[in-house]
Amino acid sequence: MSNVQNYIDENIKTFEKQLFELLRIPSVSTDSNRKGDVKKAAEFLIDQLKTIGLDKVTLHETPGHPIITAEKCPHDDQPTVLIYGHYDVQPSDPDELWETPAFEPTVKNGRVYARGASDDKGQSFTHIKSLEAYLKTGTELPVNVKLILEGEEEIGSPNLVPFIKANKDLLSCDMVLISDTAMFGEDQPSITYGLRGLAYMEIHITGPNRDLHSGVFGGAVENPANVLCEIIAKLKDEDGVVQVEGFYDDVEPMTPEMRDAYKALPHDDEAYKESLGLKALHGEKGYSSLERASARPTLDVNGLWSGYQGEGAKTVLPAKAGAKVSMRLVPDQDPDKIASLFKKHVESLAPDTVTVEVEAHHGGHPVVIDLDFYGLKAAAKAFGDIYDKEVLFSREGGSIPIVADFKKVLGVNSILMGFGLTKDALHSPNESFSLKDFHRGIKTSARFLEVLPDFVEQ
Ligand code: BES
Ligand code: ZN
Numbered sequence: 001m002s003n004v005q006n007y008i009d010e011n012i013k014t015f016e017k018q019l020f021e022l023l024r025i026p027s028v029s030t031d032s033n034r035k036g037d038v039k040k041a042a043e044f045l046i047d048q049l050k051t052i053g054l055d056k057v058t059l060h061e062t063p064g065h066p067i068i069t070a071e072k073c074p075h076d077d078q079p080t081v082l083i084y085g086h087y088d089v090q091p092s093d094p095d096e097l098w099e100t101p102a103f104e105p106t107v108k109n110g111r112v113y114a115r116g117a118s119d120d121k122g123q124s125f126t127h128i129k130s131l132e133a134y135l136k137t138g139t140e141l142p143v144n145v146k147l148i149l150e151g152e153e154e155i156g157s158p159n160l161v162p163f164i165k166a167n168k169d170l171l172s173c174d175m176v177l178i179s180d181t182a183m184f185g186e187d188q189p190s191i192t193y194g195l196r197g198l199a200y201m202e203i204h205i206t207g208p209n210r211d212l213h214s215g216v217f218g219g220a221v222e223n224p225a226n227v228l229c230e231i232i233a234k235l236k237d238e239d240g241v242v243q244v245e246g247f248y249d250d251v252e253p254m255t256p257e258m259r260d261a262y263k264a265l266p267h268d269d270e271a272y273k274e275s276l277g278l279k280a281l282h283g284e285k286g287y288s289s290l291e292r293a294s295a296r297p298t299l300d301v302n303g304l305w306s307g308y309q310g311e312g313a314k315t316v317l318p319a320k321a322g323a324k325v326s327m328r329l330v331p332d333q334d335p336d337k338i339a340s341l342f343k344k345h346v347e348s349l350a351p352d353t354v355t356v357e358v359e360a361h362h363g364g365h366p367v368v369i370d371l372d373f374y375g376l377k378a379a380a381k382a383f384g385d386i387y388d389k390e391v392l393f394s395r396e397g398g399s400i401p402i403v404a405d406f407k408k409v410l411g412v413n414s415i416l417m418g419f420g421l422t423k424d425a426l427h428s429p430n431e432s433f434s435l436k437d438f439h440r441g442i443k444t445s446a447r448f449l450e451v452l453p454d455f456v457e458q
Pocket of ligand 1: 119120153154155156157180181182195198362363364396397398399400401426
């Protein structure tokens with residue numbers, strides 16, 4: 001085994017260079033102009049997987065972006081780990097806020113800055129390099145390993161669910177291993193055992209048949225931008241409680257044990273506030289920041305448009321207004337049900353002076369993973385060994401919708417062993433990933449595969 005760990009130490013600079021090559025490819029899944037780049041990223045990974053010597057390396061075309069699978073399964077009597085990751089990234093905009101270009105990886109203070117550095121190219125690449133360390137040193141893998149990499153996570157994995165349903169044998173496994181979450185703090189290994197779900201909506205408000213002079217018509221004609229603001233203002237009350245009728249009906253209440261577990265986690269509201277440059281924190285009354293950001297459901301405007309956005313002033317009464325709204329969900333909220341409750345609620349708030357249309361985008365189910373699962377225990381052992389610190393277990397507020405589908409379709413738990421940090425600035429300008437965590441992540445992945453057989457339940 002020390003062979004494997006030594007190989008990682010000796011080759012870390014090469015691994016970094018390869019990661020930077022991947023980060024240079026702008027594989028933005030939501031942007032149709034980038035379709036070729038998403039494919040390029042997939043081909044880069046295919047090449048990597050073939051070079052390190054995995055079996056059955058395959059690029060599967062889909063109606064959207066490709067899915068990659070590969071495997072190395074030398075055992076009949078050992079568990080099979082399916083490693084999942086995504087090679088697509090969020091858009092880089094607003095580009096002017098990046099200190100160095102989003103797709104020119106730049107190293108500063110031990111961190112690489114680039115879109116996808118942490119989410120999820122850097123994190124998922126750790127597993128590829130850990131497999132390389134086994135295969136290139138001729139060390140037999142202690143367990144069976146399969147790999148699935150997708151290019152559509154950031155747009156809700158529309159083609160992955162049908163793919164896993166159609167390829168149950170190819171993907172059959174005992175657990176899924178995912179590095180696409182954050183650690184609880186710097187040098188603090190942590191395993192995420194809960195993720196929120198998502199319902200993503202879009203509101204369109206249409207008023208007059210053209211933009212109007214706001215002096216000539218203002219006062220006599222309803223303004224879609226005003227209506228949009230009024231509707232949005234009614235979606236939450238002053239205590240941060242979502243007003244969509246039925247929104248909380250299926251929410252699993254927090255038990256005293258859950259709340260105690262949250263209290264036991266190291267967290268400092270002052271530092272949190274300062275790190276975000278905020279004057280004050282905000283959220284649902286009666287809950288702590290950590291609870292609000294992971295165990296409670298939310299509603300947030302993600303985008304808003306109407307009227308004149310250019311320099312100076314233009315006196316205009318806009319004909320249209322729109323907003324994108326996301327709701328993060330917790331067990332046992334159902335994304336489809338929440339989407340239809342939202343639609344009904346917004347429509348009920350619409351005055352008859354304008355047309356209000358509500359459309360649902362992608363969604364995802366929330367998940368909570370059983371802490372007794374042996375795979376989680378093995379991951380905690382490996383993570384703790386490499387970071388030389390006891391592992392914390394926490395729930396997180398982000399979503400990886402496919403985790404619920406892995407459970408539903410393949411019947412397996414996922415291990416969320418993330419090496420990122422909140423300060424990695426996922427989805428924001430200047431996303432980054434610590435190269436030290438990249439290195440420790442590769443070592444943790446290798447260690448996990450090594451210790452897993454010791455944790456298998458008889
Ligand atoms: N890596 C994130 C999810 C995440 C980040 C989970 C931090 C926990 C902590 C993932 O790539 C992501 O951003 N997912 C999207 C899913 C959506 C587009 C369906 C999200 O959460 O917005
Ligand atoms: Zn993401």
